[in-house]
Amino acid sequence: xxxxxxPQDLAFRDEVAAFFxxxxxxxxxxxxxxxxxxxxxxxxxxxKLNDKGWVAPNWPVEHGGTGWSPTQMYIFDSERxxxxxxxxxxxxxxxxxxxxxxFGNDEQKQRFLPRILKxxxxxxxxxxxxxxxxxxxxxxTKAELDGDHYVVNGAKIWTTYAQYADWIFCLVRTSTEGKKxxxxxxxxxxxxxxxxxxxxIETIDSHHSLNxxxxxNVRVPVENLIGEQDKGWTYAKALLAHERTGIAGVADxxxxxxxxxxxxxxxxxxxxxxVDDPLFQKRLSDIEIxxxxxxxxxxxxxxxxxTGGAPGAESSLLKIKGTEIxxxxxxLAMMVAAHYQGVLPTELDGDVLGNDFGMAARRSYMYGRAxxxxxxxxxxxxxxxxxxxxxx
Amino acid sequence: xxxxxxxxxxxxxxxxxxxxxxxxDFDTRRSIVATEEGxxxxxxxxxAELGWLSVPFxxxxxxxxxxxxxxxxxxxxxxxxxxxxxxxxxVVLFGGLLRAAGSEAQQAQHIPGIIExxxxxxxAYLERxxxxxxxxxxxxATADGDGFVLSGEKVAVANGANADMIVVSARTSGEQFxxxxxxxxVVPADADGAERVSYRMMDGQVVANVxxxxxxxxxxxxxxxxxxxxxxxQRVVQEALVALGAEAxxxxxxxxxxxxxxxxxxxxxxxxxxxxxxxxxxxxxxxMSYEQAKSMVYRAVCxxxxxxxxxxxxxxxxxVMVDKCARHIFEEAIQxxxxxxxxxxxxxxxxxxxxxxxxxxxxxxxxxxAQFNGLSYSAxxxxxxxSLSDAA
Numbered sequence: 001x002x003x004x005x006x007p008q009d010l011a012f013r014d015e016v017a018a019f020f021x022x023x024x025x026x027x028x029x030x031x032x033x034x035x036x037x038x039x040x041x042x043x044x045x046x047x048k049l050n051d052k053g054w055v056a057p058n059w060p061v062e063h064g065g066t067g068w069s070p071t072q073m074y075i076f077d078s079e080r081x082x083x084x085x086x087x088x089x090x091x092x093x094x095x096x097x098x099x100x101x102x103f104g105n106d107e108q109k110q111r112f113l114p115r116i117l118k119x120x121x122x123x124x125x126x127x128x129x130x131x132x133x134x135x136x137x138x139x140x141t142k143a144e145l146d147g148d149h150y151v152v153n154g155a156k157i158w159t160t161y162a163q164y165a166d167w168i169f170c171l172v173r174t175s176t177e178g179k180k181x182x183x184x185x186x187x188x189x190x191x192x193x194x195x196x197x198x199x200x201i202e203t204i205d206s207h208h209s210l211n212x213x214x215x216x217n218v219r220v221p222v223e224n225l226i227g228e229q230d231k232g233w234t235y236a237k238a239l240l241a242h243e244r245t246g247i248a249g250v251a252d253x254x255x256x257x258x259x260x261x262x263x264x265x266x267x268x269x270x271x272x273x274x275v276d277d278p279l280f281q282k283r284l285s286d287i288e289i290x291x292x293x294x295x296x297x298x299x300x301x302x303x304x305x306x307t308g309g310a311p312g313a314e315s316s317l318l319k320i321k322g323t324e325i326x327x328x329x330x331x332l333a334m335m336v337a338a339h340y341q342g343v344l345p346t347e348l349d350g351d352v353l354g355n356d357f358g359m360a361a362r363r364s365y366m367y368g369r370a371x372x373x374x375x376x377x378x379x380x381x382x383x384x385x386x387x388x389x390x391x392x
Numbered sequence: 393x394x395x396x397x398x399x400x401x402x403x404x405x406x407x408x409x410x411x412x413x414x415x416x417d418f419d420t421r422r423s424i425v426a427t428e429e430g431x432x433x434x435x436x437x438x439x440a441e442l443g444w445l446s447v448p449f450x451x452x453x454x455x456x457x458x459x460x461x462x463x464x465x466x467x468x469x470x471x472x473x474x475x476x477x478x479x480x481x482x483v484v485l486f487g488g489l490l491r492a493a494g495s496e497a498q499q500a501q502h503i504p505g506i507i508e509x510x511x512x513x514x515x516a517y518l519e520r521x522x523x524x525x526x527x528x529x530x531x532x533a534t535a536d537g538d539g540f541v542l543s544g545e546k547v548a549v550a551n552g553a554n555a556d557m558i559v560v561s562a563r564t565s566g567e568q569f570x571x572x573x574x575x576x577x578v579v580p581a582d583a584d585g586a587e588r589v590s591y592r593m594m595d596g597q598v599v600a601n602v603x604x605x606x607x608x609x610x611x612x613x614x615x616x617x618x619x620x621x622x623x624x625x626q627r628v629v630q631e632a633l634v635a636l637g638a639e640a641x642x643x644x645x646x647x648x649x650x651x652x653x654x655x656x657x658x659x660x661x662x663x664x665x666x667x668x669x670x671x672x673x674x675x676x677x678x679x680m681s682y683e684q685a686k687s688m689v690y691r692a693v694c695x696x697x698x699x700x701x702x703x704x705x706x707x708x709x710x711x712v713m714v715d716k717c718a719r720h721i722f723e724e725a726i727q728x729x730x731x732x733x734x735x736x737x738x739x740x741x742x743x744x745x746x747x748x749x750x751x752x753x754x755x756x757x758x759x760x761x762a763q764f765n766g767l768s769y770s771a772x773x774x775x776x777x778x779s780l781s782d783a784a
Contacts, residue, residue, distance in 0.1 A: 001461050003393050003694045071393040261769070281765040288768070289688075289709045289761075296687035300395050317680055379673070386672035390652055390679060 003299070009071050016079045023048045024085050032086060035207070039122070039164050046088050046119040055117055056093050063101050063109070064117050070302035081251035089161070092116040092123035094246075095239065096169040099186065103227040103235045112188070126156040126170035126189070126213060127236070134380050136171070137180045137233060141215060143172035143187055150174075150187060150225070152195075152218040158374070162198045162211035165191045171236055174229050186232035188224040195219075205367040206345065240315070240376070247315050248298045248322035253291055256329045260284070263336045263357060274336060283335075287328045294321050313388035316381040323371040323378060330368040333361040341365075395690060397465060404458075405465040407442055412473030418739045421474055421596075429554055430598035431477045440509030445483055449491065453503040460631060460696045464638040464689070471642025474739070474746060476596045478514075481551030482506060484635045486513025488628040489559045489576060493616030498578065502557060514555035514581075516546035516602050517625065524755040526561075526625050527571045531604065533562035540564075540614065542577060542607040550753075552600030553590030555581050560604065561625060564618050571622040576615040583607050595746040629754055630707050634696055637689040637714045640750045644682050644718055647725040647743050651675065654729055671728060678721045685717035708764040715757025718747040 005013070024045070031041035049055040057073060059065030068076065080087070088094075097116050100108055115121045132139040141154025152172060162168065168189050175183030189196075195218040201210040227235055261284060264275040274280050301314045334341050340358030350356025372378045386392040397405065415435075424432045439445050447462050449455025456462070463484065470479060487506050490499055505511030522528035531544025542562050552558065558579050566573025579586065585607040590600040616624050652675060655666035665671055692710035695703040722744035726733035733740050751757065 001395055001397065001690070001694060001697070003395075003691075004698045004700075069393070074393070275769055278762075278765070281769050282761065285709075285712075285761055285765050285768060289712050289764070290684065292691060292706070292709050293684040293688040293713055296691045297683055299393065300687060300690070303393055303395055317683060321680060321684065382673045382676040383669070385676045385679060386669075390666075390672070390675055392652075392655070392666045392672050392675070 005071065005075075009075060012072055013075045013079065016076055019052060019054075020079055020083050020085060023052070024083060029084070039161075042086065042089060043119045043122075045086075046093075049088065050117050050119065055088060055119075056097065058094065059097065060101065063097075063113055070299065070306045073302065074299060077246065077251040078254075081255045084255060087246065087252070089122075091125050091160070091165075091169075092119075092121060092167075095125060096123050096167075096188070099169070099226060099235050099239050102238065103186075107223070108188075108226070121166040122161065122164045124159050124162045124165035124168045124191070124213075126159060126168045128156065128158045130155055130157050130212070134377055137184065139171055139173060139184065141170065141172050143174050143185060143220070145174075145222070146219075148222050149219045150222065152187070152189065152215045152220055154215050156213045156215075157211075158201075159198075159211045159213050160209050162191070162213050163200065163208070167191055168213065171232050181233040183230050184232040184236075185229050186226040186235045187220055188226065189215075189218065189220050190224075193218050193220070203367060204369070205363040207363065207367065209367075248294055248318035249326055250291065250295045250298050250322065253322070253325050253329060254295075256326070256333075257284075257287060257291065260329060260333045260336060263333070267336055267338075280335075283332055287325060287332065290321070290328075291325055294318075294325060297321070313385050316376075316384045316388075319375060320378045320381050326371055327368055330361070330365040333357075334365050337361040397461070400458075401462055401465050404444075404447070404462060405469055408444065408466050408469035409472070411438070411442070412469060412475065416473045416475060418474070418742075421476065425476055425596035430592065430596060431554060435477050436512075437509050439477065439479070440507065444479070445509055446507040448483065448487060449503050449507060453499055454507050455503070460634055460693045463631070463635050464693050467635045467638035468642040468645075471639035471746075472646050474596075474643070474742060478512060478551035478554065480632070480635060480639070481515065481555070482511075482513040484632050485515035485550070485628065486555070486557065486559055488631050489515060489615060489624065490578075492628050493576060493621075493624040497612070498615065502578065505556075511557060512551060512555045514549050514551045514558045515628075516549040516552065516558050516560045518547050518549065519545065520547055524759045525569070526629065527574065527622055528569055529561050529563045529574050530568050531560065531562040533564050533575055533577060535564070536608065539608060539610045540575075540577065542579065542604045542609065544604050546602045546604070548593075548599045549602055550597060550599055552581075552602055553588060553598045557581060558602065559615060560602070561621055566619075573619050574621040574625070575618045576621040576624060577609055577613045578615055579604075579607060579609055579613060583609070593749060595749040596742070597749070630696060630703065633707050633711055633754055634689065634692050636750050636753060637685075637692060637710050640714045640718050640747055641682075641686055641689050643743050643747050643750075644685060644721045647721050647740065648675075648678050648682055650740065650743075651678070651725045651728050654732075658730075665728075674724055674728065678724045681717040681720045685714050688713040705764055705767050708760040708767070711755060711760040712757045712764060715751045715760075718751055722747050 028041055028045055031037040046055055054066060056064050057066045057068055057076060061067040093116060097113060100112050127136060129139050129141060141152065141156065143150040143152045156170065168191055170187045170189055171184050172187050173183055174185040177183060195216040197214040199212040200208045201212060202208055203210055261275060264280060265273055267274040298318060301318065337358040340355035341362045343353055343358045345359065443456060444466060446455045447458040447466065451457045483506060490502055502511060506513060517526060519528065519530055531542065531546060533540040533542045542560060544562065546560060549558065558581050560577050560579050561574055562577060563573055564575040585605040587603040588600040590598055592598055655671060655675065656664055658665050688710045692707050695706040700706065725740050726744060729738065729740050732738050
């Protein structure tokens with residue numbers, strides 16, 4: 001049992017730190033915060049990572065991955081988050097790419113993977129439907145074979161950044177026979193196809209990141225089918241267990257908790273710093289201690305994966321605990337913000353308003369509710385653990 | 393980074409596990425607890441023969457030269473079997489103090505006896521008024537000729553009734569709460585003026601109040617420097633807390649296993665109660681508590697072994713986590729066993745009571761959280777949350 005860094009690890013940390021310090025400029029940081037410039041800025045950042053060969057650490061080396069050890073993954077993520085650098089957008093790099101390199105044919109790999117690495121295509125995910133949430137396998141969006149094309153009809157919902165997307169990876173129904181999990185296919189659809197309509201959904205954080213995507217007789221070439229027809233559920237499930245690194249969000253939660261603490265050192269109540277209030281300290285350390293434990297849970301899973309272990313349901317545990325902690329931090333930030341949590345977007349600056357973080361705290365708190373809902377709600381994750389780990 | 397046990401550690405763990413499996417079923421344990429001494433001398437000889445009593449001691453004293461991880465793997469297995477023999481009091485506390493502060497002569501005098509099983513030891517640190525403050529010492533030691541005279545009372549001394557030698561903390565200078573001025577003395581349990589009143593605790597342990605009435609000891613009884621025993625106590629208590637954390641882990645794991653087995657076999661409404669989602673989710677929650685507690689114990693043992701600069705905070709955090717998870721797990725175990733969970737006949741309540749005693753030993757969760765908060769959020773501390781590595 002050994003968790004200390006080797007000299008090689010320390011050298012790697014210096015290399016990562018030096019790269020981030022140079023490549024992640026203040027200008028980039030500012031533009032990422034601006035909704036209007038976000039897409040362009042994140043693509044620019046991902047391309048810088050790709051030039052360094054670090055945009056897809058989790059991929060197999062032959063497709064462009066780094067082959068890093070769990071310790072190196074940990075170092076990379078810690079250095080990233082400690083500088084407040086956002087994670088890469090997951091839909092292409094972490095979600096569809098593993099399906100393509102695991103289940104796709106050579107032509108598909110050559111066609112899509114290099115473009116994902118270079119951030120030339122923006123991907124979005126077409127899983128949930130208006131009538132299919134937690135019961136994902138009940139999905140109804142239909143794909144019917146017509147010559148060498150599928151004709152797709154139906155709708156997907158909660159599609160993050162569909163407004164930016166060039167491609168969507170979809171679960172579609174190709175058969176209604178047998179079990180509902182059977183008859184689902186994994187289809188890659190060009191978002192610029194005729195018959196696709198994107199309807200924005202404004203969320204309770206006053207932002208637009210979610211959408212409904214309608215498909216009206218959209219023609220998709222058969223070469224865009226991944227693997228075999230009717231087997232898409234298997235591929236999607238394999239993908240769900242695949243994305244373990246980062247699912248707990250430990251590094252980003254550490255950063256966020258540190259930010260809350262800094263704010264609590266600044267806020268003063270009756271002449272006393274909020275951070276010195278024993279009740280507040282209790283709330284802070286409740287979270288910090290859970291996070292210290294989760295960091296080791298995450299590392300234990302990572303090192304199991306590296307040695308070929310890990311049966312698969314660990315990602316559910318990491319997801320549940322990780323999102324609970326994220327939300328607890330967001331709640332604490334709201335408590336620090338006090339009445340300033342109510343401030344709505346305005347032209348006035350923070351000095352005039354008396355506080356410059358209330359709005360940001362509310363936005364992340366409100367949108368943060370999504371974390372325990374998406375990616376399989378936390379209740380669904382508990383069902384998975386009950387079945388897969390506890391054998392119930 | 394790896395979380396694997398070495399070959400020796402695996403053998404050690406298996407050796408204790410085999411003993412528990414073959415020779416320590418619940419009825420056997422119950423009959424041992426019912427004896428006057430509340431332990432089996434025969435088992436103790438077996439522990440000696442199997443080399444378990446030698447584990448943390450240096451090879452020059454006939455020890456195995458093991459570290460915190462070696463002790464952890466054993467304590468976890470002792471926990472699984474609810475083992476009452478005084479490994480913790482004799483090897484971890486008494487032996488730990490000798491290792492930390494004993495002169496060459498003192499170590500040579502006492503450690504071989506521990507290893508061969510002929511010396512049982514104890515550490516008398518609690519006083520009626522002291523609760524969890526190890527620096528609250530009213531027992532006095534007054535220099536007298538070339539020795540000392542001890543007077544005062546120590547209470548609830550674990551293994552105090554059976555111990556041959558007892559390390560006593562006593563004040564050689566300063567006021568009742570001063571950290572400076574505490575000294576440690578190795579006192580024969582049958583010394584003139586030492587009286588013991590033994591009684592039982594809810595976890596089956598036989599403890600003793602030790603009244604010291606002008607007990608005269610030689611200068612060679614002083615363990616370490618006069619007046620500076622507090623630092624020694626703190627160091628040994630850190631090791632002891634991690635050992636108790638490991639024992640608690642074994643207990644928690646057993647409770648979860650037993651509860652799960654029960655839920656799979658107990659039928660109500662014509663089906664196994666484990667098929668009810670309300671109960672499944674509760675068992676998933678206790679599973680996650682166990683994993684988080686395990687991560688925190690691992691984190692603490694790694695910090696201890698590598699002498700990490702954050703070791704003190706990490707061990708406080710571990711005790712907080714173990715306290716919280718233990719209570720969660722044993723309360724749920726009782727609830728899910730229904731009426732049977734309340735019976736003395738079933739082992740569930742006995743696991744619960746041992747966990748309750750561990751929670752109340754050397755500081756409960758609230759006590760350690762207050763210590764953690766003091767170290768983490770005081771005005772002088774920089775705003776950062778825990779991170780891995782960087783050995784001191």
